[in-house]
Amino acid sequence: MKSNYRTNKNRWLIIFITAFFAALYLFAETTSSFSIVSKKEEPKAFIKSGEEDSDQISLTFNISWGQEKVFDILDILKEQDIHATFFVSGEWAERHPKILEQIAEDNHEIGMLGYRYKSYVKQDMEEVRTDLLRAKEVFRKLGYPDIKLLRPPSGHFNEEVLKTVDQLGLTTIYWSINPDDWKNPGTKKIADTILDKASGGDIILLHASDVIKHTGSALKETIPKLKRDLSFVTISELISNSSSESEALN
Template sequence: MRKLYILDIKKQKKFIIIIPVALFVAFYLYLQSTSLFTFSSQEDPAALHNGNKKHSSIAITFNISHGTEKVEPILAQLAKLNTKATFFVSGEWAERHPDLLEKIVEEKHEIGMLGYQYSPYQTEDIQKIKNDITKAKTAFEKLGYKDTYLYRTPNGYLNEEILKAAELQGLKTIHWSINPNDWKNPGTDKITDHVLSNIRNGSIVLLHASDSVKQTEKALQKMLPEIQLKKFSLVTISELITNVDIKQQELK
């Protein structure tokens, strides 16, 4: 006896539509995940100094190694203009102030590691630097931030050995392209003018949120609206990385 197979055309059409959409989404997510790490690898470690110059996105970053007085006022300024930022904090500071670290994350900002103990790497041998990186990573994991993968060295000192050490720990090293030296407190206008006169597509701005900075909060009041008027998108470092499709310049 011959069997009859009856096809539901409506269901078939839905199925035909769903397959290519699912494949497209999967491919897009794959590209997004792989593009996160195109600028550096274990075979060829590098530090990110700039994002993609074809994209009008920039990243504001803050270093924190001591004190608690400036964090919340700076967060308040960022919140006023719904601005995302990335905060690099030392492991030691994170352990001492987990409540402030949690507040940074709750307000949708990104965190990265600033080593464990904020001391200049140029005076340390490579084994001590490796130990510092490991200790920082362990500190963040114990605090519940196991997925933290962004890393910045204290004072920004870098060499090939440090880059390799960070890469082997699964970390991506982030430098900067604009540094107004706000920690020196040169004046609100000087901080603002330096950033605005140097900002370009893909810029990474270095600022600080430790107690030593006295003018950064006010500089943000003037700086952030001007950046938005220039039609730049303020993003986190991870968002900036997704737009990177060119190899970074070799470390000099």
């Protein structure tokens, strides 16, 4: 009996530790904050939406770990005949080149989350530059040399980060709607947040990592309703077809 009790106790301890670190990782993946620094230099802009009177909207998906749920998302997008933008980390791309290839073959746009998924405001700018250059090299070797869109890890950035990103020829993409799907609040909560807030020019932040439980069902509910008045496009299409709304840290 003691042996069985000890085995069960150890098993539950392992499950608890695994769940804790998965939640911690996803919290880092989605938490957003801005660190505003010196105003002496010209502020660099980031894009959080397209033109307000546009009839276009963009779905974006962050992926930095996992390999299961992304296929569910891809299937739904194919069924609905829409294209989205997937932001993936260089580390994830190295581990899952075939999935990245499938994303591209389905005519979705690929953006980067840097190489390592680590907040840029917690690193010096040389480390940030090194991370970005490493990510660019990874994508180049995988056959994607022209990636121009960056979503900083955890959505964290400041003026220095924006300046470094700009110097490397990348455009910083944020979002205007965040239903916190990674927290798994339920299909209705995710769908209601999107439907209540969505309008032309919006950029919606979602996830395709394995932690998600309700994102797929929420998409099935929201996409047909949004399609009545809006068309889904990639980020590049959204910002090229309108005078996109950018914001500066000042």
